[in-house]
Amino acid sequence: xxxxxxxxxxxxxxxxxxxxxxxxxxxxxxxxxxxxxxxxxxxxxxxxxxxxxxxxxxxxxxxxxxxxxxxxxxxxxxxxxxxxxxxxxxxxxxxxxxxxxxxxxxxxxxxxxxxxxxxxxxxxxxxxxxxxxxxxxxxxxxxxxxxxxxxxxxxxxxxxxxxxxxxxxxxxxxxxxxxxxxxxxxxxxxxxxxxxxxxxxxxxxxxxxxxxxxxxxxxxxxxxxxxxxxxxxxxxxxxxxxxxxxxxxxxxxxxxxxxxxxxxx
Amino acid sequence: xxxxxxxxxxxxxxxxxxxxxxxxxxxxxxxxxxxxxxxxxxxxxxxxxxxxxxxxxxxxxxxxxxxxxxxxxxxxxxxxxxxxxxxxxxxxxxxxxxxxxxxxxxxxxxxxxxxxxxxxxxxxxxxxxxxxxxxxxxxxxxxxxxxxxxxxxxxxxxxxxxxxxxxxxxxxxxxxxxxxxxxxxxxxxxxxxxxxxxxxxxxxxxxxxxxxxxxxxxxxxxxxxxxxxxxxxxxxxxxxxxxxxxxxxxxxxxxxxxxxxxxxxxxxxxxxxxxx
Numbered sequence: 001x002x003x004x005x006x007x008x009x010x011x012x013x014x015x016x017x018x019x020x021x022x023x024x025x026x027x028x029x030x031x032x033x034x035x036x037x038x039x040x041x042x043x044x045x046x047x048x049x050x051x052x053x054x055x056x057x058x059x060x061x062x063x064x065x066x067x068x069x070x071x072x073x074x075x076x077x078x079x080x081x082x083x084x085x086x087x088x089x090x091x092x093x094x095x096x097x098x099x100x101x102x103x104x105x106x107x108x109x110x111x112x113x114x115x116x117x118x119x120x121x122x123x124x125x126x127x128x129x130x131x132x133x134x135x136x137x138x139x140x141x142x143x144x145x146x147x148x149x150x151x152x153x154x155x156x157x158x159x160x161x162x163x164x165x166x167x168x169x170x171x172x173x174x175x176x177x178x179x180x181x182x183x184x185x186x187x188x189x190x191x192x193x194x195x196x197x198x199x200x201x202x203x204x205x206x207x208x209x210x211x212x213x214x215x216x217x218x219x220x221x222x223x224x225x226x227x228x229x230x231x232x233x234x235x236x237x238x239x240x241x242x243x244x245x246x247x248x249x250x251x252x253x254x255x256x257x258x259x260x261x262x263x264x265x
Numbered sequence: 266x267x268x269x270x271x272x273x274x275x276x277x278x279x280x281x282x283x284x285x286x287x288x289x290x291x292x293x294x295x296x297x298x299x300x301x302x303x304x305x306x307x308x309x310x311x312x313x314x315x316x317x318x319x320x321x322x323x324x325x326x327x328x329x330x331x332x333x334x335x336x337x338x339x340x341x342x343x344x345x346x347x348x349x350x351x352x353x354x355x356x357x358x359x360x361x362x363x364x365x366x367x368x369x370x371x372x373x374x375x376x377x378x379x380x381x382x383x384x385x386x387x388x389x390x391x392x393x394x395x396x397x398x399x400x401x402x403x404x405x406x407x408x409x410x411x412x413x414x415x416x417x418x419x420x421x422x423x424x425x426x427x428x429x430x431x432x433x434x435x436x437x438x439x440x441x442x443x444x445x446x447x448x449x450x451x452x453x454x455x456x457x458x459x460x461x462x463x464x465x466x467x468x469x470x471x472x473x474x475x476x477x478x479x480x481x482x483x484x485x486x487x488x489x490x491x492x493x494x495x496x497x498x499x500x501x502x503x504x505x506x507x508x509x510x511x512x513x514x515x516x517x518x519x520x521x522x523x524x525x526x527x528x529x530x531x532x533x534x535x536x537x538x539x540x541x
Contacts, residue, residue, distance in 0.1 A: 061435055063431060063434065063435070082434070082435060082437055083437045084437075085436065085437050087435070088435075089432070089435045091428060091432070093428060095426075095428045095429060095431075095432045097429065097446075097447065097450070098529040099450045099453075099527075099529045108436070108446070109436050111446075112433075112436050112437070112438050112442055112446075140529060142529070142531075142534060
């Protein structure tokens with residue numbers, strides 16, 4: 001299923017380091033992290049706070065520039081990839097614009113591209129149907145619950161049909177029930193659209209449930225701990241959460257964390 | 266059903282307007298009582314100029330309303346022109362300053378210093394330059410308007426949540442698109458705040474300039490009644506109240522426009538909770 005050796009990785013992270021300078025002090029957020037992501041792969045970046053997982057995602061999204069190493073996205077640098085709109089992004093907060101209806105929020109990327117009105121509207125309704133919100137197209141974001149808002153953000157990220165979907169702890173602010181429902185919806189969307197997904201999370205079960213492979217990061221400074229394969233069958237359904245293999249994988253990864261924490265402590 | 270709804274609406278508006286009406290009546294009664302004490306009990310000289318009878322002031326409203334309306338509309342036109350000019354200037358300044366820190370560093374001290382000059386001293390200077398009393402009034406109204414508008418709009422533009430701008434970057438939006446689609450809409454509530462400060466200010470500014478020699482306007486009427494002394498005390502007061510009402514009307518107008526064009530602000534949202 002997962003293809004660690006692929007002729008052309010969709011995303012290549014090569015010896016990437018990131019140092020932040022603040023108040024004359026230099027903080028190393030990431031130290032020499034390397035991995036490759038194959039097209040269509042679902043990858044999680046997993047680790048405790050301070051491991052640099054969000055920094056890593058922001059580097060891939062060209063919202064930050066690495067102080068060392070290089071990142072290649074479909075063979076180009078992150079800036080080129082951003083300008084060519086190669087990825088859609090979902091943050092922990094939905095970041096919807098209050099003055100736009102749900103439909104208009106989803107239309108925004110198409111608007112920036114100069115797509116015509118009717119085409120925009122058609123596409124937005126289609127995407128809202130994909131996330132099950134077509135009935136709420138003409139509502140305002142603040143009229144929706146947190147889970148619904150995050151679905152709108154996912155629909156918006158898919159608006160330009162980019163090959164890559166970047167997600168920065170998208171479900172962290174939601175309650176447990178909503179989170180599990182959205183995880184299943186995300187898997188369905190992924191199965192249908194076959195995006196390459198990079199999903200940042202600090203939840204081990206979430207990473208195991210969703211991913212093909214998990215990039216496990218250790219904190220202070222952020223560095224690669226291991227890359228864990230998740231050999232659970234696809235498509236995954238909620239029953240897998242009760243599967244002993246699932247629990248075994250969660251336990252394995254948790255143990256790695258404890259080792260690394262003890263190492264660095 | 267509809268009767269019940271009608272009753273609910275009546276009681277709703279009663280609970281909203283009741284306290285306000287009650288307060289106005291209470292103030293009027295207090296005022297009337299104090300006025301009576303000053304003039305008929307304590308026999309203070311020129312008591313009616315200091316605190317006139319409410320009913321006498323009301324009487325001048327009834328008799329002289331055509332004059333008051335005429336002068337008030339003269340002032341209103343000035344204010345509307347100056348307010349518009351000041352708003353446009355303020356917004357443009359804010360845009361320039363938000364685009365470049367250097368521009369902000371250059372312009373801000375002057376904009377701030379400009380507000381330290383007393384209007385009373387500035388008005389004759391401006392009149393001396395433009396030699397047109399009407400234009401001078403418009404410019405002064407614009408002058409008091411632009412600063413709160415520029416300051417608030419700038420705050421709104423630069424205070425746009427970073428993530429809202431960041432998302433636009435991930436969509437490869439141009440600077441122009443980021444302004445037009447995110448920063449400007451996000452700055453609108455702050456702009457409205459500035460306009461609400463500026464509206465009454467531009468009214469008082471315009472009236473002040475009218476005091477310094479104009480043909481028409483609330484200020485002219487004030488000055489004339491002041492000139493005639495105690496015999497015109499009631500008219501003076503009703504003119505003053507008209508000026509205040511003008512300022513209030515400007516404020517209310519801005520608020521109505523705000524409600525119409527910036528309806529997404531939290532305070533305008535319907536209550537009733539979120540959806541499941």
